[in-house]
């Protein structure tokens with residue numbers, strides 16, 4: 001680590017003052033005051049040094065406890081870094097100790113190259129057959145590829161490895177993950193292993209049995225994707241005539257869980273005119289609806305009608321503009337509503353946490 005070029009330590013009266021010079025003064029217009037120890041650190045870090053070298057230097061100057069010195073040093077470094085006056089090498093970033101005040105656990109894990117979040121696609125099977133689905137396969141299609149789903153035992157083995165590597169957040173998805181006969185067993189084990197679990201689902205299979213399971217072992221979050229505002233649209237888009245009623249029932253169960261519920265809608269040509277009605281449905285359970293008008297191409301061998309059914313660029317923009325206009329109308333000062341519009345334009349499509 002070293003002091004960033006363009007910052008100067010000045011002595012003014014009996015104070016140590018850091019200011020930016022030249023081009024750097026466009027970025028940093030304030031002043032930073034340093035106590036005498038920090039000023040010594042500053043001088044020492046004009047040349048690139050490691051944390052251990054810096055600690056040894058401080059211990060050679062002052063008669064202080066090594067542990068306390070190390071802790072104070074980390075706070076000083078964090079403060080300098082947050083003000084942009086310190087350049088950290090990749091090695092410094094990797095060795096940095098997590099300080100809750102200055103960074104999230106996720107950011108710290110990223111510095112350490114730890115797979116903090118993960119996603120298990122438990123199955124490519126689904127009880128829907130959406131026209132635009134890029135992943136859905138029937139059991140027969142899986143067999144025709146000479147492929148097999150991983151067993152519960154194999155998933156749990158992978159989970160052990162993930163936990164050992166530092167994964168904390170695990171999203172279970174598919175296909176439709178709730179379609180697996182052994183979902184309850186897999187889910188229970190993962191919950192007992194200490195994962196913070198998320199579930200991505202079409203909502204139609206959230207039965208009273210799963211409601212009981214999720215009340216006992218609540219997932220941290222659940223993302224339910226909607227595909228239409230009525231039974232006819234679900235029949236058209238998802239090929240499942242009972243889907244709509246089941247989804248509405250499932251949403252009711254999901255909304256009663258002690259779980260962060262996110263609702264999203266995917267749009268294709270068949271439902272692009274239903275944004276307002278879908279939003280009304282979502283708002284019965286949640287004050288936010290995220291939208292996703294972007295549909296990927298299918299995996300090789302998947303017989304989805306993606307090219308014909310996905311929205312053109314102009315249609316995607318039309319849906320996004322309609323969503324933006326709606327939330328703009330609710331008032332510019334409503335941060336929650338603005339966040340939803342932002343999520344749509346990010347192309348992420350996920351709702352923000354409640």
Ligand code: SF4
Pocket residue numbers: 126127128129130132133134135136174175176202238
């Ligand atoms: S509900 Fe999701 S996984 Fe199932 S067919 Fe539709 S898009 Fe694919």
